[in-house]
Amino acid sequence: MARARSRPPARPWRRRFLLALQLAIAAVVLVFAALAIAVYVARSELPSFEQLKSSPNGQMIRVHAADGTVIVSLGPSYGRWLSYDQIPAVMRDATVAVEDRRFYKHPGVDPIGLARAAEVRLQRGRWTQGGSTITQQLARNVFLSSQKKFARKAREWLLALAMERKFTKAQILELYLNKVYYGGGAYGIDAASRRFFGHGADQLSLAEAAVIAGLVKAPSNYSPTADAEAAVGRAGVVIQAMEETGAITHAEALGADPKGLALAPEPKQNSVRYFTDWALPQLDLLIDEHTAPLDVYTTLDLSMQKVADDAIRQNAPVGAQGALVSLDRDGAVKAMVGGKDYVSSIYNRATQATRQPGSSFKLFVYLAALEAGHKPEDTVVDEPVTIDGWSPRNDSRHNSGQVSLRTAFAYSLNTVAAKLGQEVGFPTVADMARRFGITTPVNTHPSMVLGTSDVRLIDMTRAFASVGQNGIAVAPYGITRVEADGQVIYRHETDQSHVLVAPYVAAEMIDLLQTAVNTGTGRAAQIGRPVAGKTGTTTSSKDGWFLGFSSGLTTGVWMGRDDARPIPGLHGGTAPAKAFAAFMGPATRSRPIEQFQTQVTLPDWQLDNEEDAYLGEQDNSVGVDADGNPVPDAPPTAAAPPPDRDGETTAPPSDGGADDEPDQPAPQPRQRLDQDFIDRAIGRPRDRREPPAAAAPSRQLPPRDPGAYRDDRPNQ
The missing domain is CATH 3.40.710.10 (DD-peptidase/beta-lactamase superfamily)
Incomplete structure (x- = not known):
């Protein structure tokens, strides 16, 4: 009888490989399990969608003149919140095309995007693509800082995965488009549209949407008010990306003309800022509200302010500066000019x-x-x-x-x-x-x-x-009342008891x-x-x-x-004295x-x-x-x-x-x-007037006439 062949023993290297493979699989399973637990915990700690909608990234202050006109808006600017359905499709498509083409496919973090960014890093020797998805950017803007540290990046990935588990893609895009910073103090597409084009975001054209979408990468570099040429060039990149992703046709891409866009005029930095620079620091003494948007109503009379401006500019000698302050009987500052030109000099000569x-x-x-x-x-x-x-x-x-x-x-x-x-x-x-x-x-x-x-x-x-x-x-004051979310939180009261x-x-x-x-x-x-x-x-x-x-x-x-x-x-x-008369004549005309x-x-x-x-x-x-x-x-x-x-x-x-x-x-x-x-x-x-005396002029004056004053005095 033939002897049965014995099975040769496994080689040592194979045994070690199998063991390592098993350990790796176990580690991966453990990592994914830990990640899943971390994502679940993070998801449970996330605010609700409604809470995220109502949390601004900073305090906005709108300053009103005495007649209610908004004269200055300070701090971050937020426009009207637009729901996903209200956001023009061209704006949604432009953002996805240029910021995150695989937005609708990845789970919050895009491994393919990360790999592509790493490949470009190896080719060019520096990071030129971040690989961040729209969800990651939203997580960073809402919850994190912009520090370039691995721990912060890991936290960003975790939050992005958690947000994808809690919110729909439409909700994430809605939050992103209403909260991301577009430069010029504008947060959200509606504020950006009003800031740069003078109308709401629900009226954005393809070219305008391309300009705004292109701002996210570098708001200061591509701002149309700072560098129109750079903004137009970046908008062209966005339009090309939209065509490549099939969001628009080739004919639509050719028809879009960012160069022909008309920008909203820049607000004039006129002498009103002398007044607001003086009045607004007083808010810290008047109220204790540092987060809610504020409406600050002031004493400034815009018509008087214009007359004051003209009076100083037209009467101040060449090479000289001028300043003017006008107070009503209760101390209300009706006009304040701190110099000939606020743009060239913000130094307030009226108060400083x-x-x-x-x-x-x-x-x-x-x-x-x-x-x-x-x-x-x-x-x-x-x-x-x-x-x-x-x-x-x-x-x-x-x-x-x-x-x-x-x-x-x-x-x-x-x-x-x-x-x-x-x-x-x-x-x-x-x-x-x-x-x-x-x-x-x-x-x-x-x-x-x-x-x-x-x-x-x-x-x-x-x-x-x-x-x-x-x-x-009389104590000068410039703020009459302050409102936060429509509620009056401060109202000025004049004290006239101090003799x-x-x-x-x-x-x-x-x-x-x-x-x-x-x-x-x-x-x-x-x-x-x-x-x-x-x-x-x-x-x-x-x-x-x-x-x-x-x-x-x-x-x-x-x-x-x-x-x-x-x-x-x-x-x-x-x-x-002539500037005083040039101002006071028109300023008192209705009094x-x-x-x-x-x-x-x-x-x-x-x-x-x-x-x-x-x-x-x-x-x-x-x-x-x-x-x-x-x-x-x-x-x-x-x-x-x-x-x-x-x-x-x-x-x-x-x-x-x-x-x-x-x-x-x-x-x-x-x-x-x-x-x-x-x-x-x-x-x-x-x-x-009494008839002149026939004799030589006398220096003894006639009695004072109570009705001597009148508005139509002859020019002198």
């Missing part, structure tokens, strides 16, 4: 700049004097005075002897202001300034009475507004301020109705101010250079004419042998430095040229005792101080 106010600071000197018991009719001697080594002088370079406080204020006599400050105490004047809202440091050098401490325009305007409100404190000075003190101060506008340094600010105000000019004409009020509206104007260099011819009574409690009383004109002694003089030309120390006088110069037709000198006066600027204009004919001038100055109707 600190400059010397010149003689406009005398408001606080005279308030302190009136509170101490002085009256506008009180007399004081205008004479040379020296205080602690400081000897101020008047702009006319001479003294007039005994004058009333009304006359001294109207023509801004520096010697009288210095004597009043010494009498009441310079610390008292500083305290008065702080009482009326000056927030910057105020020095107590004797020269402080001439405005040597830096101040802000908005603070000075606030002070004048408080005087105009009969001594009741700064007695009403009679405020009334006497208004009396003096009227005089300054009617016959003093502020004549260019007349608008044909009662106006009270004060000019201010600093050393060497570096700053020009005018602040005043009429019909419940208080406006402050500043002009000067940012580098504080002198500006030939800049006085508070010239360009700033009733309001008479002040005190009728204007003209100053004593019999003070000097020369009829025009006070006309056209600069209001603060004493030479002092920033610390209040005197600036040495220069050698005597020729007399300043006569005033022009508006009563202002036609060449820059010598502000710190320095020589006048060269190249002065030719002197203009002198304006006589006669009855015709006075009538025009105070707005008295022609048919009410």
